Amino acid sequence: MGNQSSSIDQTWFHVVRVRTNSPAYKASVEPFFDFITSARPASMKEEELPDKPLQDIVQEHKDSAINLTIWSSKRQSYRDVQIIPSIGWNELDSSLLGLTLRACDANRAVSSALDNVWHILEVIEGSPAESAGLVPYGDWVIGWPGGVLRQENDFYDLVEMHTDKPLRLYVYSFDFDTLREVVLVPNRQWGGEGLLGCGVGFGLLHQIPVRPST
Template identity: 35%
Template sequence: MFGVLNRFISKLDAAPLDDQQSTTNGVYGFQVLRNANQEVPLEPWFDFVIGINGRTIDNPDPSLFATEVRNSAGTTISLGVFSAKGQKIREVYLNIPAEKPTLGVSLQWAPLSVSEDVWHILDVIPNSPADVAGLLPYGDYVIGSPEGLVRGESGLGELVEDVRRSLFLFMVLKRA
């Protein structure tokens, strides 16, 4: 049952010391881009499918993944899911309908490291540029910027200080 998770963790543990700055370097999975099915507990941008039915996904061909889902019509599948929020791995069990064997999600093969530098908005000062832009504390995330690299703990602060004009950010907004 947890074989896929154990193999994933062993891949991370086997990384050379130089690569252990990030536990996700060189590890890939299917990143969830959109989720049109409210019954599938996968969160766009933050969740990566790294295993299916006890096997690690190591082939970027989406048709193999889709075939595995279709072949499971009328049964339950298990997905190994890596969440960029907290760098956690969980097992998700989903019933695949016999009449329409799909998950209702859009996926993209991507390195898990694309989600490492994410900033959760915790506070928005009234009348600040963040407030004027409509950002919500504890719900919105900064995931990057076309203005430059946003890496490390101080990356976002350094970018804000360097840019003396309007700052463009890539965001994940949580709205009801």
């Protein structure tokens, strides 16, 4: 994909959410790990990228195929995805792609996409973490329905805010290469220390390992 070195100077779109059964869902676009770097009509060559915002390209090609170039932070590689923008997939959702996107700087996406994750370490028996099914050393918290967590303390502040309340988290399993939603209730009455009852690692030694491209 010849234009990708120059695309590093552009704005990318971080995929925050993918609605079930949407065009993006059927095209296997992944939330949190995928970044849309460019878009073009399927009939157009890559070197002929249109000088238009992503939203305009999508709107102008409703019910027609477009190609999205996507960078995966999980695999550290690019891929092209063909997708047909449509409103017919859900009567209650007017989104043509079924995506929630967040504009971001491309350089920052490449350098720090996997930084803001929280590695689940030891899990104590009988704890909220165990009750929620968190897997020691195999799970990473990567976000929650309220959006992206950008700094280390964001996660701990979120847990504190949900003391004795259900907290929904998006958790990635490296062993199974799957993303799932987990609901737990942070509390201090479970019989041990802490609100979660598990160790949590953050930083360079606790990043998600890069998966090989397939």
